[in-house]
Amino acid sequence: MAAEGVEEKGRRTKVMVAIDESECSRYALEWALHHLAEPLASSLPLLLFTVQPFNTLGYIPAAAAGYGSAHALAAVPPAPGLIKSLQEHQRKIALSLLESAEDLCATKGVVTEKITEVGDPKEAICEAVEKFKINLLIMGSHGRGALQRFYENGSI
Template identity: 40%
Template sequence: MAEIAAETKQQSKVMVAIDGSECSSYALKWALQNLDDKLKSGVILFTAISADYSGVCSGSYASVPLDMVTSIQDYQKIFAASLLSKAKEICTEFGVDAETISSSGNPKDAICDAVQKFHCQLLVIGSRSRKAIGRVFLGSVSNYCVHNANCPVLVVRKTA
């Protein structure tokens, strides 16, 4: 029985969703400081690259030129790589190996899909602490993940 527990612990995967915000950075550091036994086998750092360009051009008769969309996509990939690299350096400072993954799509769906695809046992995500009205209009990625991810979700909120 102890062998099974040791094997399960060794294979446990923790994914930390990051987006470049102070909240996600805080959640990563909190996890590294407080979940050290769960992270010994490594952590998956995940970021989603938005595929929604509807805000680029709001005119009903205008269309976004292909070269502009390509330029935005290239910038987002560079930003995601930089973000993941910085997060990986933080993990290294804590002595934790990290795998980095990015995916295109709506962050809510991309995070939940990645949790399932990589068989994660825990998702750590930051909370922006929006008021109820902000969550209604802007949505809440953390709330969505709590209700839709196929594993336990730890929402880390920075307190004052």
């Protein structure tokens, strides 16, 4: 039943799996490969998509930067080398995630295309769906139930 959606009425469907470091994300990819492997293997490349979050280190506490005591209130801009190092680390994590996902897809004979963006994951995923004209988006859940989501941020 799920496989019917990948190639309905002779139209080839573009499928994207959004991945991150979570176990739920890995499960979503495994689910897609289990339920859609045959049609994906004969379809367009499966798009593997991950987002590197913005580096939000605008300022760090003075004490954390090594200036003053733990009670110092002044903010110090982080060293440019620190920001560059963090960005490079995030890039390596993203590439590693994509390579691991690509290896898993290869075991099922599924050809992939890897894409990584920098930004807010919610916005980047939505933009990618529009940009690449995705027909089917597969992504994991964070594992929280509706009540927990409601109490955390007021929405389900």
